[in-house]
Amino acid sequence: MKGYTSEQIRNVTLLGHGGSGKTTVAEAALAATGAISRMGRIEDGNTTSDYDKVEIEKGYSIVTALVPVEYAKHKINFIDAPGFFDFAGEVSGAIRAAEAAVIVVDASAGVQVGTEKAWNVCKKYSIPRIFLINKTDKENVNVADVISQLKAKFGTSVVTLDDKDALNEAIAETDEELMEKFFGGEDFTAEEFAKGLSSGIASGDIAIVLTACALKQEGITDFLDAILKYVPSPTARAPYPAEDAKGEPVEVAPDPAGPAAAFVFKTIETRSGKVSFLKLIRGKITKGVELVNVNREKPEKLGALSFMRGKNPEEAAEVACGDIFTATKLAVTHTGDTLSDKAAQVKFPAIDYPAPTLYMAIEAKDKGEDEKVGTGLNRLHDEDPSFTIERNPETSQTLLIGQGEIQIGIITTKLKDRFAVNVELIDPKVPYRETIKGTADVQGKHKKQSGGAGQYGDVHIKFSPTQEEFEFGEELFGGSVPKQYVPAVEKGLRESLHKGPLSGSRVVGIKAILYDGSYHDVDSNEMAFKIAASLAFKKGLEEAKPVLLEPIMHVEIFVPDDYQGDVMGDMSKRRGRILGSEPQGGGTTKLIAEAPQAELFKYAINLRSMSQARGSFTMTFERYDEVPAAIAQKVIADYKASQAND
Secondary structure (H helix, E strand, O other), rough: OOOOOHHEEEEEEEEEEEOHHHHHHHHHHHHHHOOOOOOHHHHHOOOOOOOOOOHHHHOOOOOEEEEEEOOOOOEEEEEEEEOOHHHHHHHHHHHHOOEEEEEEOOOOOOHHHHHHHHHHHHHOOOOOOOEEEEEOOOOOOOHHHHHHHHHHOOOEEEOOOHHHHHHHHHHOOOOOHHHHHOHHHOOOHHHHHHHHHHHHHHHHHOOEEOOOOHHOOOOOHHHHHHHHHOOOOOOOOOEEEEEOOOEEEEEEEEOOOOOOOEEEEEEEEOOOEEEEEEEEOOOOOOOOOOOEEEOOOEEEOOOEEEEEEEEEEEEEEOOOOOOOOEOOOOOOOOOEEEEEEEHEEEOOOOOOOOOOOEEEEEEOOOOOOOOHHOOOOOOOHHOOOOOOEEEOOOOOOEEEEOOOOHHHHHHHHHHHEEEEEEEEEOOOOOEEEEEEEOOOOEEEEEOOOOOOOOEEEEEEEEEEEEOOOOEEEEOOOOOOOOOHHHHHHHHHHHHHHOOOOOOOOEEEOOEEEEEEEOOOOOOOHHHHHHHHHHHHHHHHHHHOOOOEEEEEEEEEEEEEHHHHHHOOOOOHHHOOOEEEEEEEEEEEEEEEEEEEHHOOOOOHHHHHHOOOOEEEEEEEEEEEEEEHHHHHHHHHHHHHHHHHHH
């Protein structure tokens, strides 16, 4: 693969609903340009894009793949992003490396949820978009109907190149002078037409519709011609927002002659190490160059540089501004980092991944392999930052939080294949807490005599509720408890907070006042008073009306208006309450709600089902509330039963 100048490069991400044929489109482009002798098939597991073992087994894309196509003295870097919604994070990274997106539409299915999501992500990032209606060879396909669906869903900006009236109207809307000319009944000159069309596509005001049958390689060269004609080169796009070395906002123009700056939009883990995918946003680089990782404030030497095609690297002597390349074994660099010339440091914004919302607890099936699980998850997270890992100290569980069931299933499969560790997924435990609603005045006495020196500690403590996590004080008089044992009493109480009597959960909101007690000149010691305090704690909580608390989450749900009623009803069934709603435009509403965390661990699955995958939500911790009596009784009973079985 020879080097290309910036003007000869086009970077295009392939988006669309799962199964629309994105991978086949890339494969057809390779075949049409002679890069491969025959097209691979997804069913056979031999396409250029889907080379990962898990992808081949599953029969669909799960990671972003780079497929450069050399055509008409240009290079088109196709960035093939997965279509399944669980891998929305892959789309977030892929779109950061592109100057335009091609939204592939299955002609037999028409506009699908994935089509809508692709359109919305393009709007979010203000990226030009082109529709490619694929699979036109299927039976009962009516391309005109699909085009009508696209126009109905996405507006008059959707046009075909042969619909001159609609195209002229769309072009007119890109410029005031052209608008006046259009409504005045004048024809555009060829130059005005071409300029207006290119300008409209670049701004996103025009989305042209093309057709193809990738499997039969029909319409593919016309498709490639359209990309060269209508997609801007990397240096023809608007400047990138960034920060300078002082953290001040700046704009970085894609200048081939400027100091080098590159952005890492993707990382993959291979048997031989880490491979970083970078977009060179400014300047040019050669093998062996040293840049600064601005995020980590450490130098990185780029040894071998490659242009990747699927899984196959081809060494690159030089990378031009705007091109996409890979570097291996970067020591400190992760996805979302910026590598920059030391003398002109800039930092590009991190990738905006959708918040993961499906919670599962993960643990090794075999004892002693927890460390292998942790290592594997951390390496996979570098490859796919759209899932997160949390260790909950209150429940002692490791939580795997992902975008959906498919993604979490893929993660467990990769743990087995790559890191030879078997795991199981279980429901997360709710991090309940315990507190008291009443008061208690109790004695805790520890007395032990078994020959020789004994143990003796005696305390009288008043317990009451407080808004603080824990308060301790003493109101001793007359030397009933020597001062040197008071810290031991406090320590015994604080250690008891870790495990309450109702459910073994952390105890909060307790005020303890040590006001009396007794001691023995010989047998009293710190340990004896510590134990006495713990006995008093247990008795005090049992007498002071203990209650169970649960975490309440603040939830913001984005859902099409058609599904609003169903979502509100379902939230009520989850013991949640709707606090308000805010119209978002485009037929979508944001519902603001509160609900117990216990009801939301798998809400991502239910919301996707209720809204035909169109809904999304975020949640954050709000506060702890008392658990309803009936539910609390079951939680406490389950805990007592588990203790009896241990």
